[in-house]
Amino acid sequence: MSTQPxxxxxxxxxxxxxxxxxxxxxxxxxxxVRRREERWVMTFPHLIxxxxxxxxxxxxxxxxxxxxxDAPLLGIANPLETPNPAKAPWYFLGLQxxxxxxxxxxxxxxxxALVVIALVVIPYARVNLTAGxxxxxxxxxxxxxxxxxxxxxxxxxxxxxxxxIVVPTILIAGAIFTARGGESGxxxxxxxARVTLPEWIMTWFVVIATIxxxxxxxxxxxxxxLVWPWNAAVFG
Amino acid sequence: xxxxxxxxLGSRLRDTALYRSIVRHGIADTNRxxxxxxxxNLFLHVHPVKVRKKTLRFSHTYWLxxxxxxxxxxxxxxxxxxxxxxxxxxxxxxxxxxxLAFVVENGMFLRNFHRWAAHLMVFAAFLHMLRVFYHRAxxxxxxxxxxxxxxxxxxxxxLSYTGYLLPWDQLAFWGVSVGxxxxxEAPLIGEQVRFLLLGGHAVSENALLRFYVLHCVVLPVAxxxxxxxxxxxVRKDGGVQGPPEEPEIPERGEIP
Numbered sequence: 087m088s089t090q091p092x093x094x095x096x097x098x099x100x101x102x103x104x105x106x107x108x109x110x111x112x113x114x115x116x117x118x119v120r121r122r123e124e125r126w127v128m129t130f131p132h133l134i135x136x137x138x139x140x141x142x143x144x145x146x147x148x149x150x151x152x153x154x155x156d157a158p159l160l161g162i163a164n165p166l167e168t169p170n171p172a173k174a175p176w177y178f179l180g181l182q183x184x185x186x187x188x189x190x191x192x193x194x195x196x197x198x199a200l201v202v203i204a205l206v207v208i209p210y211a212r213v214n215l216t217a218g219x220x221x222x223x224x225x226x227x228x229x230x231x232x233x234x235x236x237x238x239x240x241x242x243x244x245x246x247x248x249x250x251i252v253v254p255t256i257l258i259a260g261a262i263f264t265a266r267g268g269e270s271g272x273x274x275x276x277x278x279a280r281v282t283l284p285e286w287i288m289t290w291f292v293v294i295a296t297i298x299x300x301x302x303x304x305x306x307x308x309x310x311x312l313v314w315p316w317n318a319a320v321f322g
Numbered sequence: 323x324x325x326x327x328x329x330x331l332g333s334r335l336r337d338t339a340l341y342r343s344i345v346r347h348g349i350a351d352t353n354r355x356x357x358x359x360x361x362x363n364l365f366l367h368v369h370p371v372k373v374r375k376k377t378l379r380f381s382h383t384y385w386l387x388x389x390x391x392x393x394x395x396x397x398x399x400x401x402x403x404x405x406x407x408x409x410x411x412x413x414x415x416x417x418x419x420x421x422l423a424f425v426v427e428n429g430m431f432l433r434n435f436h437r438w439a440a441h442l443m444v445f446a447a448f449l450h451m452l453r454v455f456y457h458r459a460x461x462x463x464x465x466x467x468x469x470x471x472x473x474x475x476x477x478x479x480x481l482s483y484t485g486y487l488l489p490w491d492q493l494a495f496w497g498v499s500v501g502x503x504x505x506x507e508a509p510l511i512g513e514q515v516r517f518l519l520l521g522g523h524a525v526s527e528n529a530l531l532r533f534y535v536l537h538c539v540v541l542p543v544a545x546x547x548x549x550x551x552x553x554x555x556v557r558k559d560g561g562v563q564g565p566p567e568e569p570e571i572p573e574r575g576e577i578p
Contacts, residue, residue: 097352097353097354098352098353099351099352099353100353124374124375124376125374125375125376126372126373126374126375127372127373127374127375127378128353128356128357128371128372129356129360129366129369129370129371129372129373130350130356130357130359130360130366131350131356132373132375132378133369133373133378134359134366134369136378136385137388140385140388140389140392141388141392141395144389144392144393144396144442145392145396148393148396148435148438148439148442149431149435151434151438152431152434152435152438153431153434155434155438156430156434157430157433157434157436157437157438158493159419159423159489159491159493160491160492160493161491161492162413162416162490162491162492163412163416163490163491163492163494163495163525164492164495165495165524165525167492168496169492169496172496172497172499172500173496173497173500174497174500174501175482175483175486175497175501176441177444177448177479177482178483178500178501181504182500185504190504190507191507191508191509193504194504194505194507194508195504195507195508195509195512202472202476205451205472206469206472208455208460208468209460209461209462209464209465209466209468209469210465214458214460214461215461215462285455285456288452288455288456292452321493
């Protein structure tokens with residue numbers, strides 16, 4: 087048996103250097119293996135330094151906010167004296183706004199449950215994994231389905247007079263139809279033409295959640311009536 | 323005798339047996355030591371030793387997950403300090419808010435810090451979710467980490483919501499009353515869930531104590547456990563996701 091040649095350990099000080107390796111890897115074992123060569127850098131210092139800076143920016147920003155803006159504190163809790171309006175924290179005001187239009191079991195239970203379920207199943211739904219641009223295939227069938235769903239949804243919501251959802255729904259349906267054949271159009275239409283169905287749905291959800299939250303926070307006064315923001319009591 | 327300067331003092335300290343027993347690697351002048359810094363450290367080893375360069379760009383993640391985590395750290399630190407001054411009882415809880423404002427040194431700053439960090443955490447977590455969605459970073463092998471993220475978002479909302487009651491002012495009391503009245507509408511179990519949450523049929527001293535325990539013990543522990551899983555899996559799945567057009571998984575039978 088021949089003696090092994092001595093191994094020379096060469097330590098590099100170049101943090102950008104990537105040693106080349108040759109390895110046989112079964113593709114189903116390591117998810118991290120990719121086809122393309124990419125540029126890698128050392129986590130220390132490149133990532134760690136950025137993380138420390140981020141932490142400092144967040145701490146300094148929050149400290150400045152804490153110096154200049156006081157957290158609200160009203161009178162001591164009194165079960166006998168209901169403020170008008172009684173508002174939940176801002177992230178629940180979208181839900182509270184829904185309560186204004188729908189029966190409590192729909193707005194308070196059914197809709198939030200549907201949202202959570204929809205979020206959880208996103209990575210397991212085939213459409214989310216394979217989706218190409220919405221209009222890429224079967225444009226006529228797509229047009230029929232999008233049109234029908236929009237009409238039914240808008241009609242159902244209009245029956246509850248829930249205009250803050252009806253109007254954005256119709257506007258977004260308009261944007262979806264604008265995207266049809268947009269590859270040859272202007273810059274905006276080219277961008278829209280690449281949007282997939284899951285992205286349209288998520289965008290629809292985010293727009294509506296934002297509108298409802300903004301209305302609930304800034305435009306609701308006594309008896310949940312519509313008021314201007316300067317007349318609405320806004321608390322953090 | 324060697325020249326005594328700050329840097330030579332530093333390197334001599336790093337050569338002592340005591341220092342090397344705590345930190346086993348030398349200073350970060352070689353890539354080997356830079357690697358050791360990461361994987362010889364309990365807190366840093368959630369990172370891979372190397373990261374893809376393009377994932378460090380600001381527009382790649384907008385650092386939203388990091389911002390959420392930074393908020394969580396701020397909230398734990400300020401929350402522990404606030405616990406020194408807080409009694410979860412009626413009416414002392416409200417008096418403690420007044421004490422923070424007028425008696426405790428920097429007490430108001432501490433409370434403000436905690437509150438604004440809580441709002442930012444909810445907001446940043448939501449934006450983080452959107453960024454991950456539009457990057458399609460939920461695709462295999464990251465499906466389950468997306469689910470963990472959704473649960474983390476819910477835990478964050480619950481943390482914020484349970485904390486909302488603790489000042490025991492009108493805002494807290496009625497904000498929580500509105501929310502827990504919604505829980506009552508759930509069919510079959512709504513009434514029982516609400517009773518379990520409040521320790522009674524209305525928001526009362528029992529509810530304050532339950533929300534306090536949830537806010538300071540149960541939910542933070544759940545958050546930290548899930549957070550560890552969440553971040554650990556990011557590393558295991560090959561780091562932060564690339565942009566959508568990148569080829570994801572090799573085709574079957576194809577050697578990458």
